[in-house]
Amino acid sequence: MQQPLRFGIIGCGKIAPRHAAQAVLHGRLTAVCDIIPERAQALAQPYNAQAFFSVDEMLQAGLCDVIAVCSPNGLHSPHTIAALEAGCHVLCEKPLSISTADALQMEKTAIAAGRKLFVVKSTRYNPALAALKELIRNGSLGELLSFQLTCLWNRPAAYYANSWKGRLDMDGGTLFTQFSHYIDALLWLTDDELTAASGYRRNHCHQEEIEFEDEGIAAVQLSKGVWGGITWSVNSFRKNMEVSLSLLGTKGSVRIGGEYMNRVEYQLLEQGSLDIAESGGPNDYGAYQGSMSNHDHVYLNLVKALADGEHPFANAKDGIRTVSAIETIYKSLSLR
Template structure:
C-alpha cells in the first residue's frame, strides 16, 4: 500500500482543516468527500481533487477508500462511524466520539467485529505544555496528584448557533461535548478515571438559542481518590478568556493556561523544572471565533504511522468512550439538579 486513501464525511468548517492535513501528510491522500448539501461536497471536492458524494451509502460503495474521517455533526458520529466500519473501512472520528455512552459501545463493538481501527481525535494531548506535564506525572516528578482545577471560559454568541445544528440536543449534545470535550479528556489523561460527579448548570444567556446549559460547575472524585472541579461557561463577555488546568501534586504544582491550554503559566516542582518548551500550533480559527489548538497534523501523522508502519495509537476508542462517560455523569447530575 503506497498511500492511505481518505474520505471525509461532512464538509463543514472542520472538514477544511482535515482536508488540508490529509494533503500535507506523507502517506495519505484525499480521494472522496461527502455531504448531504451537494454544494459543500462539490466545493471541497473541487478544491482537493476528490470525488464528491451526497450520501454516505454511495461513498462507502467506493472500494478505493481505506479510512473515513468523520466530520459530521456530533449526533451523527456513531451512525456514520458504524456504517463505515461495517463497510470495511478504518475510521478517524472527530470529537466527541458520540453523545451517548451506548453509542460509543456500539462503535467499539463494530470496530472489533470488523477488525478495523477506530481513531478518536484528541488534539490537545499534543500541546507542548500538556505533553511535558504528562511526562512529568508519568515519571513521578509531581508525586501523587491530589486535586485538580479545570477552568473553561469561552464565548459563543448567538451568531455561532444561528442556522446550525449546534445548540440542539440531538446533534450537538451540550456545551461539554462541543466546546470542552478535549478539556475533559485531559482530566482523564493526566489524572485518571472519574468515580463520581456532582454538578449544577444553567442556561443564562442562550435562552431560545440553545437547548442546553451555557454554564456549569462540577465537583469530581477520581478513582485514585484525587478530587477536582470544573468551572465552565460560553458566556465570557466579548471573546474567549481562558482554558486552564491546575494540578496539585504532593511534589509539585503546575498550571497549564492561556486560552487553549497552550502555555505553561506556573510551575513549582521539587528538584525539577519544565524548560525549553517548543512553540505550539496556533488555535483553530473559524472566522468569528477560535477553538482549541490545531494539532490535527500530528493526529494524521499518527494515523498513517499506525496503519502503514504498525506504530502506536495515541488516542484509541476506549479513551474516546471514557471522555463521553465522564460528560454523561456530569449531565445526569445537571439534569437531576435542574
C-alpha cells in the same frame, strides 16, 4: 510497492478542510460527502476527489481505506459504524459520540469488522500538555492530590444560528462540543476515569439558541480517589478567556493555561521543571475560535498507528472514557 492511503471525509463543515489538507500529505483524498452538494463539491474540487451527497453511496463506491468522520456530533455513531462495516478504518472527530452506549457499539463494530477506530484528541499535542504528561509519568508531581479545570469561552448567539449546534440531539451539550478536548486532557494526564459528580448547570444567556447549559460548575471524583472541580462557560465577554488546569501534588504544583491550555502559568516543583514557551494558535473560524490546530500531529500519528498497532494514538477506549465522564456530569447535574 505499497499504494498510498485513500482518505475519505464524511461531513464537509468547518473542520473538514483541516482533515483534507493533512490527508493529501499522507495519501490521497479520494472522496468527500455532505448532504449539502455545494459544500461537498467545494471541498472535493481542489483535490480532484469525488463528491458524494449520500454516505451509503460513498461507502458503496469503495474508494477509501480511511474515513474521517466530521459530521455533527449526533451522527458520529451511525456514520462511524457504517464506515467500519464497509471495511474502512475510521478517524472520528471529537467527541466520539454523545452517549456511552453508542460509543461502546462503535468499539464493538470496529472489533467485529477487524478495522481500527481512532478519535481526534488534538489537544494532547499541545507542547505544555505533552510536557506535563511526562512530568507526571516520571513522578515529579508525586501523589496527585486535587485539580481544578476551568474552561471559559465565548459563543455568541450567531454561532448557533441555522446550525445543528445547540440542538440536544445533534450537539449533546457544551461539554461535548466546546470542552471535550479538555475533559480528555484531564483524564489522559491522570490516567483515570471520572466516576462521580455534583454541582449545578444552567442556561443563563442563550435561552433562545440552545437546548442545554451555557455554564456549569461541578465537583468531581476520579476512580483512584482524586477529586477536583470543573468550571465551564461560553459566556465570556466577546472572546475566549481561558482554558486552564491546575494540579496539586505532594512534590509540586503546576498550572497550565492560556486560551487553549497552551502555556505554563505556574510551577513549583521539588525537582525538574516545565521549560515550555507559549506555542501554537487556535482553529480560527472567523467569528469564533476553537481549540489549538494540531491536525498535522493527528495525521502523522494516525499513519503510524495504522502501520504499528503498538503506536500510541487515541483510540475508541480513550473516546469512550471522555464520553462517559461527560455523561456522568450531565446525569448528575440537573439543568436549571
